[in-house]
Each structure stands twice: as structure tokens, then as C-alpha cells.
Amino acid sequence: MTISSSSTRTPAPRPEGARARPTRPSARPNGQWKVDGPTPLNANEEWKQVDNGLSVRERIEQIYAKGGFSSIDPTDLHGRFRVWGLYTQRKPGIDGGRTATLEPHELEDEFFMLRVRIDGGQLTTEQLRVIAGISQDFGRDTADLTDRQNVQLHWIQVESMPEIWRRLEAVGLGTTEACGDVPRVVLGSPVAGIAADELIDATPQIHEITSRFIGDESLANLPRKFKSAITGHPAQDVVHEINDVAFVAVEHPEHGVGYDLWVGGGLSTAPRLAERLGVFVEPAKVADVWHGVAQIFRDYGYRRLRNKARLKFLLAEWGAAKFRQVLQDEYLGYALPDGPAAPTPATPGDHVGVHRQKDGRFYVGVTPIVGRVSGPTLAKLADVIEAHGSTRLRTTPHQKLVVLDIPAERVESLVAELDALGLSARPSLIRRGTIACTGIEFCKLAIVETKGNATAAVLALEERLAGLDLPHPISLHVNGCPNSCARIQTADIGLKGQLVTIDGEQVPGYQVHLGGGLASQDRAEAGLGRTVRGLKVAADGIADYTERVVRRFLAERDADAGETFAQWAHRADEEALQ
Incomplete structure (x- = not known):
């Protein structure tokens, strides 16, 4: 079922690739260490200064694993555990309407989601078996592949963590800084080192960054999460436009193959695409440049308000030119050469x-x-x-x-x-393009179910759309809340979980975003999706809505010009998108 408000006039959508409006500098201190000093301005910053979280592993192993869930200090539980990849999962039976009304301790169960960190996505079958064994022995057989190359397990008890870490670390895996206000997993090309059309194998750069800086105390208290990506493949297959820092392979006419540097991307409730700094980074300097960007975030990032504590807000205030200058003058001590932009990808970046x-x-x-x-x-x-x-x-x-x-x-x-x-x-091109976040099944922030609803929609659409000549995969991204873990603003069809009103009754559903995409998704230029005011889909109506809008696209697209769904969605009338 679709609910729309045709009586309200929708503003013109932001053009593809357009940037979010820059934030105005605040008259109040933002908690920038190099501007305002290091005095904590909120409770979250206070506990991080006392103990950033790296040391909590010892307490987990020596105290909490022996004493059980009831022995865990609340600040450790709701803050520091994240640094080791642990979040409490949602208690079963709590509907989405209560997500925003209950306290964290009322929403959480005595079980954990555990995120296994897999930098560059590189695994051996031995490591895969260890993850499988942990899932079977401690996680009720759960395992989800995330859109950041990690594996997430559920139903984990704190008593099991010493043995889980022992098994993971015996094969070179771990959970260090898999979550929290730290440098998260470094995304890498899934075909690094083996693709015939690769420009450069970025694996050595990923290894240098992770070996030098993951677990480094000096970077374990950042304003918020810090997401990184590096690829040497021309498909630009690491969604670089929505990372805090990203390196994209490019061939410089004088310096050979290296990387184009991007900073300040991120989605959530205030989406903003990353920007090029216009510099060329040779492979040997990638780790130092990465470290410089991370330190800028640590020293100048906003800390007073959590919802402004991402690098994208600092970049919006500074602009790319100032960011480059500060990076070079204060953190590198040398200028980076100007560099060209990488060509538009000619192939999809999912490697299916x-x-x-x-x-x-x-x-x-x-x-x-x-x-x-x-x-x-x-x-x-x-x-x-x-x-x-x-x-x-x-x-x-x-x-x-x-x-x-x-x-x-x-x-x-x-x-x-x-x-x-x-x-x-x-x-099918529908199955290929569909992703979903964890959703209300396990996530304390979620309002709506995702995995089950998305799966049902995929199976139904494969039947309904069988035989249609789709020109490319249709990316359908289903998210259980506004935080966009499933990248709803960069999908052909992005669904943001919320309660919707049908016949005067609130039911689970989704707000619709249309026409987003990244360079690795057959987009000539990355861009954020548009919204049609009042256009919402009930939780059980994903297949109905998707079928309707895809058929309309196929009927109206300019096939001779190779028009994509995203291009059509941005030019289409609101009526066509209902």
C-alpha cells in the first residue's frame, strides 16, 4: 500500500551530486580540542576522557565474563564495549512505536551483537570456518554480511567473549575498534591483487594503516566514528563518496599510479557526499595522509553535539581548500601535488x-x-x-x-x-541490487523490520518482473530507522523505516527516497535521492510499490539515451513516482 499527499507541493529536488548546505559556525564552543580546549562538553566525552574503551577488554575477560551480564558497569556496557565490537541487541517483542520512548536499558536484551572486523574484506577458508563455528557455538547460527565488509553475529553472551577472542585471534581476526568513536574497518576492493583490470593492489596500504593505527591510544577517542576506504580498481568499488576518508586509484600523467583523496562523506540523517581535495597521493604516503586526516578529525572535529560530531560537518564549514591546507601545513609538513580525478567507472562495483x-x-x-x-x-x-x-x-x-x-x-x-x-x-537484477540493515529484529534504534520484509519483496518481484528487460540492477535499500546503515539516500529506491498512518492508524512502513546512487552503481555522478513529500510505503507493500515504479520507469525511460532509473527518477513528475 502507498500513501501520498498530492495536495502538498514538493520543492524541486536537489540536483544530482549537489552538496548539502554548509553549516554555519556556532557561536558556542563546539568542543574542538585545538580551538576550545579538551574540556569535555557532554557526558559521552567525559567517560571517553576517563577511559576511551581499549582497556575494557581486560575487564570483560577478568570480571564481566565471570560475573555475567549483571556485573557489567553501565558506562562500560553502553559505551566502551563498542570499541570491541559489542552492542547490546534489542529485546524481542518491543514494537517500533516504543523505540523512541523507552530508555536504553528497557530496550536492550542481555545478549550482544558482535561485529567481526575484516579489513579489506579479505578472508581465508580457515578464518571463515572459525566465524562459522563461533556462530554455531555461541550465536544461535546467526551471521549477516554487512555493507562494510564485516560479519555480524547475534545472541552472544559476555561469558563467551574470552573464548571467542581466542578463536578469532588464533587465525588473525579480531574485533578491535569494530565499533565506537574510533577508526572503523578499512574498506578495500574485493578483487584487490587479482583483478585483470586493476590499477594497483591497495592491500599493502590497508595493512600499513591497520598495523600502525588500529588500537593506537592516540586515535581511540575521536568525536565519533571514522570510516575509511581504499581501492585500486577502476570500478571504484568501495563506496568512497560516503566515507570520512577515501583513496581512489588514479593514474597521474607525471607521477604514475597513485590515489585521488576524498574526505567528508557520510549519510545518516544529514547526508553529505565526500569531496575531492584535488591532490595526488603516492602509495608510500597513503598511511601518513590517512593519519593526518584522522588527526584533523580528532583535533578539530565537533564534540559538543553528537549529531554534529562527524567529519562531514567540519568539511562543510572549512571547505576543501582549507582542509587541504591544514592537512599539509599542520599534519604532513609538505605539500601534496595536484592530481586528476579518476575516470567514471565503466562497470558495476559489486563484482557479481x-x-x-x-x-x-x-x-x-x-x-x-x-x-x-x-x-x-x-x-x-x-x-x-x-x-x-x-x-x-x-x-x-x-x-x-x-x-x-x-x-x-x-x-x-x-x-x-x-x-x-x-x-x-x-x-536477478532485483536480488543483486537489494540490501537491508539489521532492522527491528536485533537493533535498538530500529522502528521497522527489514531483512524479512526485503527478502519477501525480492522473492515476489522476481516472479512479477520475470521477463522484463531491466537495463541495470535496481538498487533497493531497506533501512529500519533514519540512520541509513543501508544507504537509503544512495539507492535507486531507498526505504527509510518509520511509522506511517493508514486509515487513521499508525503502522510500520517506510519513507521513499528515489534516484540516489554512487559511482560504483552505474552512476555517471554520485548523487543523493529525492523524496516526494508524503510518499510512504507500508511495510508489507514494498513489492507492490517497487513493481509499480519500475514498470513506469521502463515505459517512460529514454532508452536511446541509455537513461538510468536514477536519471529518470529525478526528472519524472511526482505522479509517476507514486
């Missing part, structure tokens, strides 16, 4: 399907529905990969998996066995 590697073998990108897998599925996946002569795979920023190093004669057998596991190498 069968592709030849530069060594003649093949990699196979597969799509689970909305990133949902399970411990048993991951264990079987490891078996299947090894039976086909490989021990390597990658996670992706699109809730997908890529299996590497498959001999040509084994490809079709692998594809068939992965399909039997629900991992499709040749998915």
Missing part, C-alpha cells in the same frame, strides 16, 4: 558473476539475499570453496561474497553448488 583473474583463473561474485547467511551456510561455503581448489574469498561493501582463484574447469560446478547454498552468481 564470473570474471577472469589476471593469472587466468576466475573469481566468482555471489549474492545472498540481503546479506543474510548463517553459521552452517558459512561452514558449507568453506567446504565448497576448498573442494574447488581455493582457500580465499572476500566480503564486499554490497553485502556480497567473492570467491577467488577458481580454475576454469571448476567454475560451473562451483556456481551450481553455491546456488544450492542460496548464494547466486547469476541473480
